[in-house]
Amino acid sequence: MQRSSTKAPAISLRGVGKSYSGVSVLQNVDLDIAPGEVHSLVGENGAGKSTLLKILGGAIRADHGTLTFDGERTAIHGPRDAIRHGISLISQEGALVPALTVLENVFLGRWSQRLGFRRAREDRERFDRLLEFTGFDVDPDRRVDRLPTGTQQQVEILRSLARGAQVLAMDEPTAVLTEHEKENLLGLIRRLAAGGTTVILVSHFLDEVLKVAERVTVLRDGQLVITEDAALHTPATLVRHMVGRQIDVLYPEPDPVPADAPVRLAARGLGRGLVGGVDLTVRAGEILGIAGLVGSGRSETLRLLFGADRATDGVVELDGTALIKLTPRKAMAAGLALVPESRKEQGLVMARSVRENVALASLGGRRYGPFVRPAAERSAVDAASRAVDIRAAKTDAAIQTLSGGNQQKALFAKWLLRKPRVLLIDEPTRGVDVAAKTQIHKLIVELAREGMAVVVVSSEIEELLELSHRALVLRHGHVVGEFPRGAPREAVIAAAFGDVGETT
Ligand SMILES: Nc1ncnc2c1ncn2[C@@H]1O[C@H](COP(=O)(O)OP(=O)(O)OP(=O)(O)O)[C@@H](O)[C@H]1O
Ligand SMILES: [Mg+2]
Incomplete structure (x- = not known):
C-alpha cells in the first residue's frame, strides 16, 4: 500500500542523533511516517528503538536533528510538548500511577467537569465507550498496581485514546499478551489507523509486524538500515537486516x-x-x-x-x-529460584550496576566471612552475562541504562548464577x-x-x-x-x- 505523496507526513525526522556519555546510540536517522500509517520499528536488543520512541514522546531529547509534525518543525522539550502534538507513547517500562484506580489513571487531569465539579457518571460513560471501542475488559475501580502487566498496558492504551492521541507510539505492546489478546490489539491498531491515527509499533514478533504494518524500518546499532514496504519482507529478511547476517531461529529440542x-x-x-x-x-x-x-x-x-x-x-x-x-x-x-515477570518491580535494582544485580542473589553462596571476593564474583558474573549475551557498554553500567531486552537477560543471569x-x-x-x-x-x-x-x-x-x-x-x-x-x-x-x- 503506497500512500499518496501529496499528504504531508505526520512525522518527519531528519538527522536525528543521540549519545550517552560520548557513546552514540542513535545516528543520523531520517524517517517520514504518513498520517494513518502503521509503521513498525524492528532491531536487536539495544538497536535504539526505544530511544527513538522516547525522543518522539518527549521523554528524552535528541542531541542532533529536527522533528516535524504535520509539516510544522518543532522542538519537543518534554512529554507535554509531545501530548500537545497529539503524540502518545506507550513505553516499555509502563507509566501509570500505581496507587490510583484504572479510571483515575485513564482520565487523570482530564475529568469531565461542569462549573468546576467532576461529573463522575460522564467519566464512566466515556470509559465504557472506550472499552467498547477497544474490546478490552478492565475493571475501572481496580488499583492499577494490582493488575497483571498485560492489563496495565491496556490501561495505558485507554489513557492515550482518552487524550485523543493522533500518533500512538507503542514499545513492545504485545510482549506480555497471549494469542487472543495480541489478535485483539492488532485489530485495534488496524481500526485506529483506518480512522487516521498514526501508529508506530516496536515489536520483536516479526510475523505480527508483517501482518499489521504497512512499512517497516530496521535499526541496527543506532543506524537506520532500511525503511521499506512490509509486503517486500519475511521474518527471515528482516532478521538478516537486523543482525547483518543470516541466522537460524529454530527451537532446540529438549x-x-x-x-x-x-x-x-x-x-x-x-x-x-x-x-x-x-x-x-x-x-x-x-x-x-x-x-x-x-x-x-x-x-x-x-x-x-x-x-x-x-x-x-x-x-x-x-x-x-x-x-x-x-x-x-x-x-x-x-x-528454588524464581525469575519474575516484571524486571522493574520484582527483579532488578535499577540504580545498581549490572554486576551488582547479577551477583545479588548469589552473594550468599560466595561470601567468605564478611568479605565478598571481588575477583571470583567478577568472573562468575561475566560468565553468566556472556551465557545470556548481555550487551552493555560495561558491567559497571547502571541497569537502567540497558535496553529493555538486555535488562531481561540480566535478570535471567542473576538466577542462573545461583545454580538452582x-x-x-x-x-x-x-x-x-x-x-x-x-x-x-x-x-x-x-x-x-x-x-x-x-x-x-x-x-x-x-x-x-x-x-x-x-x-x-x-x-x-x-x-x-x-x-x-x-x-x-x-x-x-x-x-x-x-x-x-x-x-x-
Ligand atoms: N540512560 C542511558 N544511559 C546510557 N545508555 C543508555 C541509556 N538509555 C539507553 N542507553 C543505551 O542506548 C542503546 C539503545 O537502547 P534502546 O533502549 O533504544 O534499545 P532498544 O532497541 O529499545 O532495545 P530492546 O529491544 O532491548 O528494548 C543501548 O545500548 C542502551 O544501553
Ligand atoms: Mg526497547
Missing part, C-alpha cells in the same frame, strides 16, 4: 526425561485466592510449561510455588519433603530479540539436561509447546488440561478459553 528421573518438585492442592487446587509434578531434567490467558493464575501459581505469596491451601514438596510455611528465603535456601535445582521462570524471553531468544531457549534446555527441574510460564504458545516436555493449561486458577510437546496449538488455546461446550 532431551527426553530419563525414565528413572525422580520427581523434584510437586504441588498438591495448591491454592490461594483465584488459584485453587493446583496439582503438578516436575521431574529432574523436565521442563514443564504453564499456559493460560492473562489472569488465569499462571504467575500466581509460580509465586505460590516459590512462597512469594503464601498458599492458603495445599503443599509444595521438594524431593518428596513438604516445604512448610514457605517463604522466598526458605525456597532459595532449598534450591528448580527454576521457575515467568516469561523467559519477554522483550528479548529473536537471536537472543534462541540463546535463552538453548540455555534452558541445557539446564534441564544437567538435571534441573524447570517450570516455565509463557504467553507465547509456540515457545511453550516447543520448549516444554509437557504443558499444563490453567483457566480461572484451575488446571484444565495437559498437553505433550508439539501438541497442536489450537487445542491448547481452546483449553485456555474453555471452548469445549462449557457455559462459564
Whole structure:
C-alpha cells in the first residue's frame, strides 16, 4: 500500500542523533511516517528503538536533528510538548500511577467537569465507550498496581485514546499478551489507523509486524538500515537486516526425561485466592510449561510455588519433603529460584550496576566471612552475562541504562548464577530479540539436561509447546488440561478459553 505523496507526513525526522556519555546510540536517522500509517520499528536488543520512541514522546531529547509534525518543525522539550502534538507513547517500562484506580489513571487531569465539579457518571460513560471501542475488559475501580502487566498496558492504551492521541507510539505492546489478546490489539491498531491515527509499533514478533504494518524500518546499532514496504519482507529478511547476517531461529529440542528421573518438585492442592487446587509434578531434567490467558493464575501459581505469596491451601514438596510455611528465603535456601515477570518491580535494582544485580542473589553462596571476593564474583558474573549475551557498554553500567531486552537477560543471569535445582521462570524471553531468544531457549534446555527441574510460564504458545516436555493449561486458577510437546496449538488455546461446550 503506497500512500499518496501529496499528504504531508505526520512525522518527519531528519538527522536525528543521540549519545550517552560520548557513546552514540542513535545516528543520523531520517524517517517520514504518513498520517494513518502503521509503521513498525524492528532491531536487536539495544538497536535504539526505544530511544527513538522516547525522543518522539518527549521523554528524552535528541542531541542532533529536527522533528516535524504535520509539516510544522518543532522542538519537543518534554512529554507535554509531545501530548500537545497529539503524540502518545506507550513505553516499555509502563507509566501509570500505581496507587490510583484504572479510571483515575485513564482520565487523570482530564475529568469531565461542569462549573468546576467532576461529573463522575460522564467519566464512566466515556470509559465504557472506550472499552467498547477497544474490546478490552478492565475493571475501572481496580488499583492499577494490582493488575497483571498485560492489563496495565491496556490501561495505558485507554489513557492515550482518552487524550485523543493522533500518533500512538507503542514499545513492545504485545510482549506480555497471549494469542487472543495480541489478535485483539492488532485489530485495534488496524481500526485506529483506518480512522487516521498514526501508529508506530516496536515489536520483536516479526510475523505480527508483517501482518499489521504497512512499512517497516530496521535499526541496527543506532543506524537506520532500511525503511521499506512490509509486503517486500519475511521474518527471515528482516532478521538478516537486523543482525547483518543470516541466522537460524529454530527451537532446540529438549532431551527426553530419563525414565528413572525422580520427581523434584510437586504441588498438591495448591491454592490461594483465584488459584485453587493446583496439582503438578516436575521431574529432574523436565521442563514443564504453564499456559493460560492473562489472569488465569499462571504467575500466581509460580509465586505460590516459590512462597512469594503464601498458599492458603495445599503443599509444595521438594524431593518428596513438604516445604512448610514457605517463604522466598526458605525456597532459595532449598534450591528454588524464581525469575519474575516484571524486571522493574520484582527483579532488578535499577540504580545498581549490572554486576551488582547479577551477583545479588548469589552473594550468599560466595561470601567468605564478611568479605565478598571481588575477583571470583567478577568472573562468575561475566560468565553468566556472556551465557545470556548481555550487551552493555560495561558491567559497571547502571541497569537502567540497558535496553529493555538486555535488562531481561540480566535478570535471567542473576538466577542462573545461583545454580538452582528448580527454576521457575515467568516469561523467559519477554522483550528479548529473536537471536537472543534462541540463546535463552538453548540455555534452558541445557539446564534441564544437567538435571534441573524447570517450570516455565509463557504467553507465547509456540515457545511453550516447543520448549516444554509437557504443558499444563490453567483457566480461572484451575488446571484444565495437559498437553505433550508439539501438541497442536489450537487445542491448547481452546483449553485456555474453555471452548469445549462449557457455559462459564
Ligand atoms: N540512560 C542511558 N544511559 C546510557 N545508555 C543508555 C541509556 N538509555 C539507553 N542507553 C543505551 O542506548 C542503546 C539503545 O537502547 P534502546 O533502549 O533504544 O534499545 P532498544 O532497541 O529499545 O532495545 P530492546 O529491544 O532491548 O528494548 C543501548 O545500548 C542502551 O544501553
Ligand atoms: Mg526497547
